[in-house]
Amino acid sequence: AQSVTQLGSHVSVSEGALVLLRCNYSSSVPPYLFWYVQYPNQGLQLLLKYTTGATLVKGINGFEAEFKKSETSFHLTKPSAHMSDAAEYFCAVSRSGTYKYIFGTGTRLKVLA
Amino acid sequence: EAGVAQSPRYKIIEKRQSVAFWCNPISGHATLYWYQQILGQGPKLLIQFQNNGVVDDSQLPKDRFSAERLKGVDSTLKIQPAKLEDSAVYLCASSPRGAGEVNTEAFFGQGTRLTVV
Numbered sequence: 001a002q003s004v005t006q007l008g009s010h011v012s013v014s015e016g017a018l019v020l021l022r023c024n025y026s027s028s029v030p031p032y033l034f035w036y037v038q039y040p041n042q043g044l045q046l047l048l049k050y051t052t053g054a055t056l057v058k059g060i061n062g063f064e065a066e067f068k069k070s071e072t073s074f075h076l077t078k079p080s081a082h083m084s085d086a087a088e089y090f091c092a093v094s095r096s097g098t099y100k101y102i103f104g105t106g107t108r109l110k111v112l113a
Numbered sequence: 114e115a116g117v118a119q120s121p122r123y124k125i126i127e128k129r130q131s132v133a134f135w136c137n138p139i140s141g142h143a144t145l146y147w148y149q150q151i152l153g154q155g156p157k158l159l160i161q162f163q164n165n166g167v168v169d170d171s172q173l174p175k176d177r178f179s180a181e182r183l184k185g186v187d188s189t190l191k192i193q194p195a196k197l198e199d200s201a202v203y204l205c206a207s208s209p210r211g212a213g214e215v216n217t218e219a220f221f222g223q224g225t226r227l228t229v230v
Contacts, residue, residue: 004155009153032217034218036221041223041226042223042224043117043204043221043222043223043224044156044204044206044221045221046218046219046220049217049218051217090155090156092155100146100158100161100169101146101156101158101206101219102158103148103155103156103157104155105153105154105155106153106154106155
């Protein structure tokens with residue numbers, strides 16, 4: 001069975017500071033990993049994804065994530081937070097992209113001026 | 114390219130009433146998903162279709178929820194009768210390829226926010 005754990009339901013950072021949102025997964029098969037962002041009253045928008053190949057993946061809006069198999073992690077980072085990054089972020093796992101997407105419980109990012 | 118369309122955006126009903134949600138996926142997408150997102154939680158898969166067949170409905174409360182995808186295009190999700198705990202956002206998503214093939218992204222609609230009072 002697959003599962004996703006997001007550590008920290010709420011994260012606050014100052015504008016310009018590093019953003020680090022944590023995601024750990026459990027999967028018995030090679031996973032596909034995703035980060036989605038959800039703005040208020042909106043659907044989910046894909047930030048970035050890991051399928052195969054390079055373990056450091058770059059996404060939209062300056063975000064990136066690194067797949068670390070030994071740590072079963074896929075943490076999301078951004079060097080400098082912007083006010084517009086305030087949203088809820090969801091990590092998800094899929095069994096090699098052929099099956100359902102399983103989401104974590106989400107991390108709400110607050111950016112302080 | 115048009116995105117995933119859902120309607121209505123908001124719905125308020127009394128408990129024991131029935132309600133239906135509609136989803137039109139991105140044109141040509143074979144796989145369609147319905148997710149339930151309760152406040153403060155991540156989306157949970159209710160049902161997954163490939164074309165007009167059900168791939169996974171293991172978490173669909175079948176005593177009150179039903180879904181169909183006629184002609185393998187748009188889909189409706191129905192709740193009858195609704196309970197207070199059904200209050201949530203119902204998200205529809207689609208992916209271009211079918212089950213057993215590699216899907217590298219699910220595209221989500223804006224969701225329908227259901228409030229049961």
